[in-house]
Amino acid sequence: MPSSKYFLDTILPELLRNVQLIVVSKTQSVASIQEVYNAGHRAFGENYVQEIVEKNAQLPKEIEWHFIGHLQSNKVKFIAPFISWIHAIDSEKLLIEINKQAAKNNRCINCLLQIHVAQEDSKFGWDRNELIDFAEKTNFSAYPNISIRGIMGMGTFSDDEKMVRSEFKEIVSCFKHLKKNVFKNDPRFLEISMGMSGDWKWAIEEGSTMVRIGSAIFGARK
Numbered sequence: 001m002p003s004s005k006y007f008l009d010t011i012l013p014e015l016l017r018n019v020q021l022i023v024v025s026k027t028q029s030v031a032s033i034q035e036v037y038n039a040g041h042r043a044f045g046e047n048y049v050q051e052i053v054e055k056n057a058q059l060p061k062e063i064e065w066h067f068i069g070h071l072q073s074n075k076v077k078f079i080a081p082f083i084s085w086i087h088a089i090d091s092e093k094l095l096i097e098i099n100k101q102a103a104k105n106n107r108c109i110n111c112l113l114q115i116h117v118a119q120e121d122s123k124f125g126w127d128r129n130e131l132i133d134f135a136e137k138t139n140f141s142a143y144p145n146i147s148i149r150g151i152m153g154m155g156t157f158s159d160d161e162k163m164v165r166s167e168f169k170e171i172v173s174c175f176k177h178l179k180k181n182v183f184k185n186d187p188r189f190l191e192i193s194m195g196m197s198g199d200w201k202w203a204i205e206e207g208s209t210m211v212r213i214g215s216a217i218f219g220a221r222k
């Protein structure tokens, strides 16, 4: 029956898909994070190494920390003992170092590959073709202390809905290509991290599984 096939293949997966909120707490005080934690939230995102290390030392061990910014290889060792997710992998050098430091700490770290789709050239990551080439030639099983969980991207900082949605579509299409061609036997490759305070609704509608939201929760950063 065509209608039930449509329900099972198209509607049901959307209904069951849940979107995780990463509360972006960069520049916010330990007390403000504690307040959100007390309300029951556990996943927080930061993008400066020194800041996340200091906050981790002062906050409950149950927090699931996400490193969402550009990460330099020489700083991986400072976060490897506690970080749960690293969102912005943009080089093989970084993967090698994360694997090494995760192994030293006897841990497995969740990682996302960063795709660059925005207009701003200051944003890091591979463009679509570079990312596909990289993923096709890389032997990820050489990194047993890393779990590649999906991809991450940022839309252009703009209220041009059509443009930002088309960037999100490009992220999703790249994810689907990688899922089908590179990670087809890896059930852990599931996540699309996209969407921030200004564009999270569009991101969810386009297929995001993780939104990273800061200023919409805490107010504008100083």
Ligand SMILES: *Cc1c(COP(=O)(O)O)cnc(C)c1O
Binding pocket: 024, 026, 047, 068, 069, 196, 197, 198, 212, 213, 214, 215, 216
């Ligand atoms: C700061 C930041 C966010 C959150 O930005 P808001 O606009 O405050 O929601 C999300 N992702 C990354 C990579 C960031 O650096």
